[in-house]
Amino acid sequence: MSRLDSPLQAALARIDKAGQRRTLRAAALAPGGRVIRDGRELVDFSSNDYLCLARHPLLTERAREWAARHGTGSGASRLVTGTSDAHLALEAKIAAFKGTEAALIFATGWQANAAVIPALLAAIPGVAVFTDRLIHASMHAGIAMAGVRQHRFRHNDLDHLEALLASKGADAPARLILTESVFSMDGDRADLQRLTAIAEAHDAALFVDEAHATGVLGPEGRGLSAEVPGRIDLVMGTFSKAMGGFGAYVAGSQVLIDYFVNTASGFIFTTAPPPAVLGAIDAALDLVPGMDAERAHLAALGDRLREGLDALGLDHGDSSTQIVPAVIGAEEQAMALSAKLEAAGFLASAIRPPTVPPGTSRLRLALRASHSAADIDAFLGVLGDAL
Ligand code: PMP
Numbered sequence: 001m002s003r004l005d006s007p008l009q010a011a012l013a014r015i016d017k018a019g020q021r022r023t024l025r026a027a028a029l030a031p032g033g034r035v036i037r038d039g040r041e042l043v044d045f046s047s048n049d050y051l052c053l054a055r056h057p058l059l060t061e062r063a064r065e066w067a068a069r070h071g072t073g074s075g076a077s078r079l080v081t082g083t084s085d086a087h088l089a090l091e092a093k094i095a096a097f098k099g100t101e102a103a104l105i106f107a108t109g110w111q112a113n114a115a116v117i118p119a120l121l122a123a124i125p126g127v128a129v130f131t132d133r134l135i136h137a138s139m140h141a142g143i144a145m146a147g148v149r150q151h152r153f154r155h156n157d158l159d160h161l162e163a164l165l166a167s168k169g170a171d172a173p174a175r176l177i178l179t180e181s182v183f184s185m186d187g188d189r190a191d192l193q194r195l196t197a198i199a200e201a202h203d204a205a206l207f208v209d210e211a212h213a214t215g216v217l218g219p220e221g222r223g224l225s226a227e228v229p230g231r232i233d234l235v236m237g238t239f240s241k242a243m244g245g246f247g248a249y250v251a252g253s254q255v256l257i258d259y260f261v262n263t264a265s266g267f268i269f270t271t272a273p274p275p276a277v278l279g280a281i282d283a284a285l286d287l288v289p290g291m292d293a294e295r296a297h298l299a300a301l302g303d304r305l306r307e308g309l310d311a312l313g314l315d316h317g318d319s320s321t322q323i324v325p326a327v328i329g330a331e332e333q334a335m336a337l338s339a340k341l342e343a344a345g346f347l348a349s350a351i352r353p354p355t356v357p358p359g360t361s362r363l364r365l366a367l368r369a370s371h372s373a374a375d376i377d378a379f380l381g382v383l384g385d386a387l
Helices: 005-017 057-070 078-082 085-098 109-123 137-146 158-167 192-201 254-263 275-290 292-311 331-343 373-386
Strands: 028-030 034-037 040-044 102-106 128-132 150-153 175-180 205-209 234-238 248-252 323-329 361-366
Touching: 028 040, 040 373, 057 275, 085 102, 085 248, 085 275, 102 109, 102 254, 109 137, 109 175, 109 205, 109 234, 109 248, 109 254, 128 137, 128 158, 150 158, 158 192, 175 192, 192 205, 248 254, 292 323, 292 373, 323 331, 331 361, 331 373
Parallel strands: 128 150, 128 175, 175 205, 205 234
Antiparallel strands: 028 034, 034 040, 102 248, 234 248, 323 361
């Protein structure tokens, strides 16, 4: 019991009433693109371990080795004594992977966005910010911290972005466009060729979140930003998804990185990531460029799944990646479907408001490199029956 319970219970009751109460349930990643939940092995379409690296022996070994050699904690924040040789070497390796002058490691992707965006916006009073309507909550958090109003364009609608750029912020000292290269809930891509051309034509800077592209898309898995080298001002991505570990990076010019080291609160006032985390990232960066076969397999699985959803009459939006939404619509229906699938041995989480817009509740299907074509077919069979 706490003195705060009573107002919080009232807030929870409101969440309950809206049918949006969430609870934590345990799960454990298992080999073969499986997950263990409630003692049962399920085919896992809900994790972001796209390349199945989270249990790869090279990552677990290097994490173990670096912890054994350097300890479990980093001891302090980066500007005090928390920066080790490993941090600096890894940041150089990340910059090389992303083809940028410099890079900086963050504890998580959420923290990276919530740290660098307000730092950036604070440097340019009056900056005009243009955002895709579906950008991640952490980018919204960063913009809100800066107290800056956003000009939102319709999702992936670059005509709308151009119209906004033509009419808003012409007198601003700078203009900044924020988007994702692969959208987390829809699995569709931003058209970075056109977006970079628009940014250049309007003299706007571009920030791209590559959380779901890093490791999976672009040449050698270096992300879709690698397809437009040197044309995106600032890229962030995570090590917690396809890279099989934990943490995040921000990559860009040396000036940007120097600036964040001096101003980004979520970098300065937090303990440096520990050796085991760095070891796993280091190993993932060694493996990922050579995983073209896994990337091709994921792409083929995605096509197979989308064809199967078409046959069932289910909308998968503009997905063209390892993330495939099966849009159901009503929240209760998506939840019921997810429960039926789980009973039949498939973990396909329902994603509902407020994570996605009302009326677009969906099964968010995330493919993993260890899935087989037979897994997809079995899933589609069960889904068809459940519908
Ligand atoms: N950006 C996007 C697009 C994401 O989907 C996520 C994670 N769901 C994040 C940032 C945050 O990354 P992390 O999980 O490392 O905090």
